[in-house]
Amino acid sequence: xxxxxxxxxxxxxxxxxxxxxxxxxxxxxxxxxxxxxxxxxxxxxxxxxxxxxxxxxxxxxxxxxxxxxxxxxxxxxxxxxxxxxxxxxxxxxxxxxxxxxxxxxxxxxxxxxxxxxxxxxxxxxxxxxxxxxxxxxxxxxxxxxxxxxxxxxxxxxxxxxxxxxxxxxxxxxxxxx
Amino acid sequence: xxxxxxxxxxxxxxxxxxxxxxxxxxxxxxxxxxxxxxxxxxxxxxxxxxxxxxxxxxxxxxxxxxxxxxxxxxxxxxxxxxxxxxxxxxxxxxxxxxxxxxxxxxxxxxxxxxxxxxxxxxxxxxxxxxxxxxxxxxxxxxxxxxxxxxxxxxxxxxxxxxxxxxxxxxxxxxxxxxxxxxxxxxxxxxxxxxxxxxxxxxxxxxxxxxxxxxxxxxxxxxxxxxxxxxxxxxxxxxxxxxxxxx
Numbered sequence: 001x002x003x004x005x006x007x008x009x010x011x012x013x014x015x016x017x018x019x020x021x022x023x024x025x026x027x028x029x030x031x032x033x034x035x036x037x038x039x040x041x042x043x044x045x046x047x048x049x050x051x052x053x054x055x056x057x058x059x060x061x062x063x064x065x066x067x068x069x070x071x072x073x074x075x076x077x078x079x080x081x082x083x084x085x086x087x088x089x090x091x092x093x094x095x096x097x098x099x100x101x102x103x104x105x106x107x108x109x110x111x112x113x114x115x116x117x118x119x120x121x122x123x124x125x126x127x128x129x130x131x132x133x134x135x136x137x138x139x140x141x142x143x144x145x146x147x148x149x150x151x152x153x154x155x156x157x158x159x160x161x162x163x164x165x166x167x168x169x170x171x172x173x174x175x176x177x
Numbered sequence: 178x179x180x181x182x183x184x185x186x187x188x189x190x191x192x193x194x195x196x197x198x199x200x201x202x203x204x205x206x207x208x209x210x211x212x213x214x215x216x217x218x219x220x221x222x223x224x225x226x227x228x229x230x231x232x233x234x235x236x237x238x239x240x241x242x243x244x245x246x247x248x249x250x251x252x253x254x255x256x257x258x259x260x261x262x263x264x265x266x267x268x269x270x271x272x273x274x275x276x277x278x279x280x281x282x283x284x285x286x287x288x289x290x291x292x293x294x295x296x297x298x299x300x301x302x303x304x305x306x307x308x309x310x311x312x313x314x315x316x317x318x319x320x321x322x323x324x325x326x327x328x329x330x331x332x333x334x335x336x337x338x339x340x341x342x343x344x345x346x347x348x349x350x351x352x353x354x355x356x357x358x359x360x361x362x363x364x365x366x367x368x369x370x371x372x373x374x375x376x377x378x379x380x381x382x383x384x385x386x387x388x389x390x391x392x393x394x395x396x397x398x399x400x401x402x403x404x405x406x407x408x409x410x411x412x413x414x415x416x417x418x419x420x421x422x423x
Binding site: 007008009012013016017020021022024025026028029034037038041042045046049050060061064067070071072075114115117118119122132133135136137138140141142143144146158159161162165166168169172 | 195222
């Protein structure tokens, strides 16, 4: 992202247009409130704007980097709100894009396909595996916290998390094959 | 490490990938990852699954106002950055180029001493061969602002009228110029003397005027006699100097 070094607002606007929707959706999914999600996105994107090119292309895509920043910030907000439980449902059957399909770019279409596969994989996971993954990723809970929350041994949480993730990964690999 | 222990590590790799590893285990796992190819491969293998998780979230359209707020902050940030860069550039220029005081000292005309303008303390108008006084720091109506300088011993009066960013310099009592000479005005900004592009000459009645396109940051307006075509730097002492209040 050379524009970060150049501090080009027009390029940044294009960047926001491309990833802002997914970022906002993720923040909303974690925080469960539109106002809090908006604040989270504002802070996350400003930190990206001011980061001056800390993105390392060898460690993943711009999108996954951006979404990981948003996720971390949202989890921080969540943790700072003591006693606030994360939203815990996956609305798998909801449409993922409101725009007509002919307006989607190839890249977006691929993402939608990935999203469909991941949703499919999550819906096929045993509930206990899906739950630990959602609590960890969208709730920001550690394995020990999840074990206490679900009242199961730590080893069980570890096993469910790994099995669940590997199943999702396997589904993605099959989708690409 | 036996197979069971390593399986435990692989479970921790999955938790680490998803951000769910207990904080007190993270550093130790990172140390293990650095030297374990199998765990590195597991992390690489799982990464696409983790990266895909946010894509599976139900889409929510962000409100347009969010983008407006964000871009307003970004643009304000960029503008501030630009201002900082310009200030820095000016500062560097100021350090590398002589200010009015320095070139006046360098001129050493007629053995006169000259004190550079230092803010409002110096309201004295230096005129070649005499001294005049700045008689007011302003007047005028509406957005216009006038600074007048009474005639000194050389009989030249000066008036600078500013409106918005623009300035007009009016002189009276100016002697006719010898052939091949013009009047050139100068402005001082941040200690740097810059020429005013519009050269000028007195009319038969001894009146002379020129326009200063931008008065932004100007602390003094000066006039010198220069060779036809003007000069990049003053070659004579100013015979008019008008301090400008900020």
